[in-house]
Amino acid sequence: MSGDAEMASQILDQIRSVFVPSASNPAIDVLVTEISRTAAAAAASSRIFVHGVGREGLMLRALCMRLYHLGLPAHPVGDVTTPPASSGDLLIASAGPGGFSTVDAICRVARSAGARVVLITAQPESGSEARRCADAVAYLPARTMADEEEDERGSDAPRGVKLPMGSLYEGAMFVLFEMLVLKLSDVLGLTPAQLRVRHTNLE
Numbered sequence: 001m002s003g004d005a006e007m008a009s010q011i012l013d014q015i016r017s018v019f020v021p022s023a024s025n026p027a028i029d030v031l032v033t034e035i036s037r038t039a040a041a042a043a044a045s046s047r048i049f050v051h052g053v054g055r056e057g058l059m060l061r062a063l064c065m066r067l068y069h070l071g072l073p074a075h076p077v078g079d080v081t082t083p084p085a086s087s088g089d090l091l092i093a094s095a096g097p098g099g100f101s102t103v104d105a106i107c108r109v110a111r112s113a114g115a116r117v118v119l120i121t122a123q124p125e126s127g128s129e130a131r132r133c134a135d136a137v138a139y140l141p142a143r144t145m146a147d148e149e150e151d152e153r154g155s156d157a158p159r160g161v162k163l164p165m166g167s168l169y170e171g172a173m174f175v176l177f178e179m180l181v182l183k184l185s186d187v188l189g190l191t192p193a194q195l196r197v198r199h200t201n202l203e
Helices: 001-019 026-042 054-069 100-112 128-131 147-152 167-188 192-196
Strands: 049-052 074-076 090-095 116-121 136-139
Touching: 001 116, 001 167, 026 090, 026 116, 026 136, 026 167, 049 054, 049 100, 054 074, 054 090, 054 167, 054 192, 090 100, 100 128, 116 128
Parallel strands: 049 074, 049 090, 090 116, 116 136
Antiparallel strands: none
16 A cells, blocks of 8 residues: 555544444434424524634535535525524534634524524533533534644644644544435435535536
8 A cells, every 4th residue: 555545544544433433412413403403494494504713614614515405595604695693593613622712602693693503513521602502512523633732731642643733623524514415315305416406507
């Protein structure tokens, strides 16, 4: 096996390890339940909002695109066409290390507007404001940049880590969201062709 192939294999093994069966709060089940609930209420104008910072935010924007392809009214927080959140809506936010000041604030505003809040995080016991605002937590047990900072302060780092600056969490988000779209397609009874028809032609 070449050096690059070996590196890729190690990275994929690390991402796979994040999805080892867990008895508590599997992220995929939480997200399917919450999004399906909102989809059922979509006829009453319920909407889905996504928010994250940095690369976490990019992964959530990719999910937002697929939610739209699934026929769901989905919006990234911060876009100029994003409507106001209100009762019956759902905010999906990510804070790998548990909380960020901006994510905390967005979760607080969404909750005060009556929307449900789902927090995706690797630190469900963080005690952050985002965690306190969350109606449900999707626990994604992957290393974040906060774990690397802890390693540098003297704790034992796992051997063979290849992904820099907490990228394992973001890589796991991508895989999680792909599985989520497949499961939601089944729940909503949609075919791949029905998803493709909603893809933009302005490219």
